[in-house]
Amino acid sequence: MIFVINENRPVAKEVFRMVLRAAIANEEVRLRPGQFVNIAVEGCYLRRPISVCDWDARTQTLTLLYKTVGTGTRALARCVPGTSLDLLTGLGNGYTPVEARRPALLGGGVGTPPLYFLAKELAGAGQKPVAVLGFNTKDEMFYHEEFATLCDVIVTTADGSYGQKGFVTDALPGLAYDALYVCGPEPMLQAVFAQARALPAGHAQFSFERRMGCGFGACMVCSCKTTAGYKRICKDGPILTKEEILWT
Amino acid sequence: MDLSVTLSGLKLQNPVIPASGCFGFGQEYLPYYDINMLGSFSFKGTTLAPRFGNELPRVAECAAGMLNSVGLQNPGIEKVIAEELPRLRAHFHQPLIANISGFSIEEYTACCKKMAACEQVGLVELNISCPNVHGGGLAFGADAHSAAAVTAACKKVCAKPLYVKLSPNVTDIAEIACACEAAGADGLSLINTLLGMRLDLKTRKPILANGMGGLSGPAVFPVALRMVWQTYQRVKIPIIGMGGVACARDVIEMMLAGAAAVQVGATNLVNPMVCKEIIEDLPGVMKELGILRLQEIVGAAH
Numbered sequence: 001m002i003f004v005i006n007e008n009r010p011v012a013k014e015v016f017r018m019v020l021r022a023a024i025a026n027e028e029v030r031l032r033p034g035q036f037v038n039i040a041v042e043g044c045y046l047r048r049p050i051s052v053c054d055w056d057a058r059t060q061t062l063t064l065l066y067k068t069v070g071t072g073t074r075a076l077a078r079c080v081p082g083t084s085l086d087l088l089t090g091l092g093n094g095y096t097p098v099e100a101r102r103p104a105l106l107g108g109g110v111g112t113p114p115l116y117f118l119a120k121e122l123a124g125a126g127q128k129p130v131a132v133l134g135f136n137t138k139d140e141m142f143y144h145e146e147f148a149t150l151c152d153v154i155v156t157t158a159d160g161s162y163g164q165k166g167f168v169t170d171a172l173p174g175l176a177y178d179a180l181y182v183c184g185p186e187p188m189l190q191a192v193f194a195q196a197r198a199l200p201a202g203h204a205q206f207s208f209e210r211r212m213g214c215g216f217g218a219c220m221v222c223s224c225k226t227t228a229g230y231k232r233i234c235k236d237g238p239i240l241t242k243e244e245i246l247w248t
Numbered sequence: 249m250d251l252s253v254t255l256s257g258l259k260l261q262n263p264v265i266p267a268s269g270c271f272g273f274g275q276e277y278l279p280y281y282d283i284n285m286l287g288s289f290s291f292k293g294t295t296l297a298p299r300f301g302n303e304l305p306r307v308a309e310c311a312a313g314m315l316n317s318v319g320l321q322n323p324g325i326e327k328v329i330a331e332e333l334p335r336l337r338a339h340f341h342q343p344l345i346a347n348i349s350g351f352s353i354e355e356y357t358a359c360c361k362k363m364a365a366c367e368q369v370g371l372v373e374l375n376i377s378c379p380n381v382h383g384g385g386l387a388f389g390a391d392a393h394s395a396a397a398v399t400a401a402c403k404k405v406c407a408k409p410l411y412v413k414l415s416p417n418v419t420d421i422a423e424i425a426c427a428c429e430a431a432g433a434d435g436l437s438l439i440n441t442l443l444g445m446r447l448d449l450k451t452r453k454p455i456l457a458n459g460m461g462g463l464s465g466p467a468v469f470p471v472a473l474r475m476v477w478q479t480y481q482r483v484k485i486p487i488i489g490m491g492g493v494a495c496a497r498d499v500i501e502m503m504l505a506g507a508a509a510v511q512v513g514a515t516n517l518v519n520p521m522v523c524k525e526i527i528e529d530l531p532g533v534m535k536e537l538g539i540l541r542l543q544e545i546v547g548a549a550h
């Protein structure tokens with residue numbers, strides 16, 4: 001599907017926000033929180049997977065937040081408004097919202113984008129989510145204000161330059177949560193996993209990242225072992241529940 | 249305008265065939281287009297027992313291509329026959345290419361026999377060229393003697409045309425092609441991936457957990473074309489050409505070099521619609537080049 005860039009600018013150190021609009025409106029496109037798009041980037045053979053940070057079906061507007069880490073994301077950062085991009089949309093399973101009073105949304109660095117869309121959906125359904133957003137330093141922090149329009153927000157920074165000093169998991173014990181949605185670097189996922197045991201089945205959901213070939217389930221390069229057999233992170237994931245994960 | 253081609257008596261509506269490992273068992277492409285428009289497709293390399301394959305990461309990128317080290321992940325032949333083929337029946341009515349692999353001659357023959365017995369299977373493609381598994385695949389495809397031995401053994405039990413898929417990671421691919429022909433192969437598929445490598449500059453280690461992987465995509469097209477050309481000059485049996493094919497013009501070029509049909513691999517992964525686009529573009533390109541029947545241009549460059 002072709003999208004046209006409306007806006008593409010930095011929101012923090014090495015983090016960009018890109019807002020795109022479908023070139024041809026397609027009411028059938030349904031994007032869910034936790035799903036991702038796979039972007040064809042000029043000069044790169046493989047597409048680049050980026051989580052859906054927001055999708056407004058009415059205005060056909062897609063928001064992405066991405067960090068410039070290599071060739072592809074740096075090329076994206078150079079795209080000017082008006083540029084067309086070819087995206088595969090609606091990829092992955094997405095989070096499965098569960099009944100909860102106080103869901104906690106835990107995001108680390110550029111793991112926070114999909115949680116914004118989720119916070120919107122959960123708040124819209126009458127739940128009272130709390131977002132815990134972890135960054136290394138204040139310079140790298142983004143979107144805490146946008147989250148604050150939807151739900152309670154706690155920011156942690158590793159160096160203490162903003163909010164609570166420490167990691168996302170340090171803030172967790174103080175919260176009376178009854179569901180967890182997590183996205184961030186793998187060590188963070190593991191640390192949260194260790195604290196999530198007591199939650200009922202399906203109430204702790206983790207988003208995984210793996211290098212991808214296709215992003216839609218055809219090539220098997222992203223396949224991981226789970227308690228329910230092999231799962232393709234791109235198609236059967238990227239969201240796995242605590243029950244499916246093989247960590248101990 | 250006639251796009252149809254024939255492979256060992258098997259008539260295909262057009263020469264465009266997604267390559268093994270890049271099209272799963274078809275299901276993932278259903279949201280993108282009606283796959284029944286394909287000439288055929290070669291499904292994921294299947295072995296007797298289920299396999300997980302290699303550790304991750306098992307993909308890396310390069311200029312105009314990619315490396316993979318999947319290592320033949322598949323659910324095993326019983327599940328493929330009991331679940332994947334019936335699931336496909338509702339969506340795909342063309343003859344299928346059954347891509348099989350093994351770690352011993354016995355495993356190859358057992359898979360071959362089972363697949364050839366499936367009604368949906370039009371021909372069996374023997375993968376003796378997977379660079380990503382030890383002791384299997386390439387171990388049989390790396391020299392003429394073992395390639396001939398596995399071909400002869402499979403030919404005995406295979407009730408359908410038997411195509412042998414060759415590796416480019418050899419000194420003289422045509423020599424191995426000749427040995428397979430002499431051993432009874434009905435046709436050849438070439439090329440599988442080229443062994444390659446990428447390093448991560450920060451860790452100073454290979455990106456692929458397996459160290460090396462198979463290179464494919466447009467980067468390999470000239471190598472593949474050259475190998476189809478050389479092989480065509482030495483054998484009489486049909487060749488399915490592949491390696492880097494990305495558009496209708498590439499299909500024509502492969503056929504001119506000697507391919508009776510053409511497979512498309514990696515390009516499906518970055519553009520899931522590519523085979524549909526190629527099939528739709530072919531008539532226009534044929535018209536421009538004054539080609540009425542595609543079948544007539546096979547080997548026309550020689």
Ligand SMILES: Cc1cc2nc3c(=O)[nH]c(=O)nc-3n(C[C@H](O)[C@H](O)[C@H](O)COP(=O)(O)OP(=O)(O)OC[C@H]3O[C@@H](n4cnc5c(N)ncnc54)[C@H](O)[C@@H]3O)c2cc1C
Nearest residue numbers: 049050051065066067069070071072073110209210211238
């Ligand atoms: C499901 C999913 C959702 C993601 N969502 C976001 C997001 O919302 N915002 C964001 O900033 N990043 C996100 N990422 C990570 C993002 O895909 C990578 O940072 C990006 O692919 C790097 O590309 P590059 O060319 O800049 O880096 P390079 O290192 O030059 O890329 C080389 C190759 O490695 C792959 N690669 C490198 N890092 C990663 C990674 N962490 N995960 C997967 N593949 C990688 C690239 O896709 C490419 O194929 C997500 C990853 C996945 C799998």
Ligand SMILES: Cc1cc2nc3c(=O)[nH]c(=O)nc-3n(C[C@H](O)[C@H](O)[C@H](O)COP(=O)(O)O)c2cc1C
Nearest residue numbers: 267268269293316375439440464465491492513514
């Ligand atoms: C991800 C991936 C998986 C593959 N798996 C198989 C396989 O299971 N069996 C096989 O015979 N070839 C396999 N191949 C090789 C392709 O079928 C094809 O021979 C090769 O990629 C060259 O074509 P291309 O350049 O169009 O990709 C695989 C290739 C890729 C990229």
Ligand code: FES
Nearest residue numbers: 213214215220234
């Ligand atoms: S990236 Fe191809 S199957 Fe997941």
